[in-house]
Amino acid sequence: MSIIRSLDRSIEHEVNNFKLRPSGVLKAWPATPVYVGAASATTSTTVAWPADAVTGDLGILVVECSGADTAASASGWTHFTGSPVVDVADATGSKLSVMWKFAENNSPASASITGPTDHTTSRMVAFRNVSVVPGRVTATDTKTTASTTVTWPSITTASPNNMVVLAASRPDDNSSATVFSAFTAAGLTGAAEAGEAGTVTGNGGGFVICYGTRAAMGSIGTSTATSSVSTTNALLVVALEPSVALPA
Secondary structure (H helix, E strand, C coil): CHHHHCCCCCCHHHHCCCCECCCCCECCCCCCCEEEEECCCECCCEECCCCCCCCCCEEEEEEEEECCCCCCEECCCEECCCCCEECCCCCCCEEEEEEEEECCCCCCCCEEEECCCCCCEEEEEEEECECCCCCCEEEEEEEEEEEEEEEECCCECCCCCEEEEEEEEECCCECCCCCEEEEECCCCEEEEEEEEEEECCCCCEEEEEEEEEECCCCECCCEEEEEEEEEEEEEEEEEECECCCCCC
């Protein structure tokens, strides 16, 4: 017990890898973060939080713009490692920005996007019970030859009970919210879409957000989806670890 009690509890890495009883005995591992909901997709530069988000929930803001445009940013929001991702760095491509912020109250202020000038299309999703430092494990990839198959890279989770979030852009001039389908993730449980966004403004473009849970620590393998149009893709995968509350 003395070894466990000697852990430096101020180190975030240890907070994410141990949960103790006051006696110093390990408790059950904390539960997987929970999907709260998604806000409506928008082409506005102002993006609302999902209606059910409350204080402490993690918001993930996904923004797609032209591959030739300035990357999106929003005051108070932090890009995940690897963001932004661009598939083709000109007007024929897309740039995917994925950012995070914790809700500071039960009615969090909308995010205000700056940067892109050709077009933006955005959506925000929220998750509950997420580690105070989200996204220790991320991966990005690009597909630069157009096709209808979308393949996300694998990641290896650093702890049990992770929520994995996946985003993929598309640079086609299409406002449809049903371009992507057949999301498959053999290494995840409860794999589902959290919605799409699209616009025909400027060069046009869009994206999809998906998620699923990973109970065991380790590689999740690749995940795939099908697109109704043949395009390139910018891709990002992030693992959200569960929140851990250590005794005082």
